[in-house]
Amino acid sequence: MLSLNKLTKKYGQKTVVDSLNLELESGEILGFLGPNGAGKSTTMKMITGFLLPTSGSASINGFNAIDSPVELKRLIGYLPERGPLYEEMTILEFLKFSGGVRGLLKTELARGLERVLDACELSDVRHQVVGTLSKGYRQRVGMAQAIIHDPPCLILDEPTDGLDPNQKREMRRLIAGMSSKGIIVSTHILEEVEAVCNRVVILDKGRIVANETPESLMQFHEKYRVICLKANPDNLLEIKTFIEEKQYVARVVTDADGLNIYPDQKKDIEQALWQDLRQTSWGIHSLSPIVIRMDDVFESLTQ
């Protein structure tokens, strides 16, 4: 559906988005991660036609911002990082305006309004002036304008930024509920990616450094599938020698917790280890894979 082809943005000599290639299909919720200044917002602005690329292209179902801006606007919903909302309008007026800009006719607009007021829980405050809204409600209005025309593709730039924990949860539920669309959501919150995304792209200095499912992202970590073994300290040396001889083991490192057993070629060796250790009498206390957190992987890829 969405296709980025060598998408590039330069400011003077500085390349801030560097030849990105990326495909997004319906049903995918793609978490777009990266440190500050990695180029996430710039990429999103180019996808949505708010910024022109220096070279390369971004298109949805073959339509791009230069040749087919009207078609593109119909296919895409965009929640910008600091969305311009018309402060003096009521929510209803603003959403009517947003629907009109997207070319919705009267009946489509009426249907769209009811749908988004309901989905974004804005029905009760529809007559409130935008300028008087709290941050959480402003973000809901931003989301409502992005989906008023029920587009197949959504680009959401830090949708939960500045929201309190309850509002964050609500926003994530809303995003997860639109999972039939193709969605790109940028965030700095890694739990958010684990909660709603089925793919993760990590951008660093304008380049993609990972494009994976959240689970397979873990394999980038040095301790992926490393097993921690705890046993009577008096036996650790003997156990270490025994394990080091196994073909499926790359190396064994002693630390304060016990032994860290690194598998050969990052394979899953837990079962094989249990099998071999069951025949011994060293009194193993526990054998468990080391838990890897996504923020550790993120740090190792973007340092």
Ligand SMILES: Nc1ncnc2c1ncn2[C@@H]1O[C@H](COP(=O)(O)OP(=O)(O)OP(=O)(O)O)[C@@H](O)[C@H]1O
């Ligand atoms: N108009 C501009 N002129 C010059 N440089 C710019 C301009 N807009 C953005 N940049 C630079 O482009 C780089 C990428 O910025 P961008 O806002 O896309 O990053 P980001 O990944 O969204 O960051 P953040 O997570 O902080 O929002 C940054 O170094 C930024 O300073």
